[in-house]
Amino acid sequence: MNTVWALANVVVLEMVRRKDFYVLFILTVLLTGTAGSVNLFNDRSIVRYLKEICLLLIWVSGLVIAITCTARQIPAEREHRTIFPLLAKPVTRAQFLLGKFLGCWLATGLALALFYLFFGLVSASREHSWPVANYLQAGWLHWMMLGIVIAFTLLGSIVFAAPSSNGTICFVCSAGMLLLGRHLNKVALSLAEPLQSLLYGLYFVLPHLELFDVRDLIIHNWELIPWGVVALATLYAAAYAAFFLFAAWLIFRRRALN
């Protein structure tokens, strides 16, 4: 476990010292600030609209951070050849993958914490309230969802050779699932047979990322989700992440490095 932590720590340090995260954060702040400055009256619907814009930016940034950070890990290790001195030490390939996963996930979590803090400030400046439990639930589920995305991207970085194409593929798949996931079954019904069963099958097999999207909870200040449901969603995310990581390990385990 120490080995996995050591690996994860380097990934987190990398994110903290690189510029891309700060760029996204500042962009989000600026765009939200611009949108907010348009709102001169303290109209409730406009506050909502502001929160919606801010959350949308946070969701897009979250995906971008999670995917770019993960997609470059293994290709960079190979390109800079650091994978050689690393795996020449008593590190198993499973530990290597787990460390990379954990690091990307923790780094993304740090970024999310900062983004949600900003969201809380924006919201509090208009509504003068801090529904902390709501933020915790929304942020937690968001983070769990990104756990699935990170595991999937890590798998992708082993399957596809080019890091940029892997990043694009993972982004399109994740965004597609978030937007269309809940409608896949209905779309399936409108198709002809071989495709219908295929899409229907996908509807049942693919992880439903959109389930983790509870933005309404903090836009409309809805009642909290029962904690049991949150726990179930966490398990659901853990199961998918574990599945993708396991697949990555199966491929990576015997791969010759040269």
Add this chain to the structure above:
Amino acid sequence: METTLSIENLRVEYRSRDLGESTKVAVRALNLRVGQGEVFGFLGPNGAGKTSTMNVLLGFVPPTSGTARIFGVDVREPIARQRIGYLPEQTYYYKFLTAEELLRFYAGIFQIPKAETEQRIDAVLKLVELDHARKRQIKTYSKGMQQRAGLAQALINNPDLLILDEPTSGLDPIGRMKVREIIQRLKSEGKTVFFSSHELGEVETVCDRVAILHQGELKTEGRVSDLLREHSANLEQIFLNLIGFTSQP
């Protein structure tokens, strides 16, 4: 003498789509033994199969056939790598880390206790003369400094066997001399050093024994002094002869 490293009938083949599904034999029927405390020079021109052999020793590539053992343990077991230090060719270490952080990271992987880690870091940074730059990010290092950072990481676990892949390539004469000095220091501490090179002058001065590899085949192997006497020529001439190169009159 106790055997630290042994290679038996090793064959390494590459098969890839880039090669049009044909196979490329990088190493064939290689047998080697390196004893404890020896400095062993693994020589050969570019493409001879030196790196391929090392890749097997470190478990990066499975042998096509044959076996390799380090301290008697098959190299396919990760535990075989607990007591070795490895310096790969041309590695660009995590440039956003400082030398100190890099070494702390690798020490963590060996699960070296905290207090001991700091001692080791001080010792290896002093040995490779990077003490003054230990708090600077690696992206500010010159090529020679990066190579020495690489040597430092190879030494962090106080290994009994060092595997160095062309440790002096790309360095200026002073850098090369420093690396040679470090190898000699390690030898005096009783460490076993297995290193590849194609620069023969330096090999003569530091190696106990050498092996010369060409196109994946072992051409000769023995004590440097014996080879020099047998062929009554210097190592460079022996090397050129063995790989079938005859200079124009």
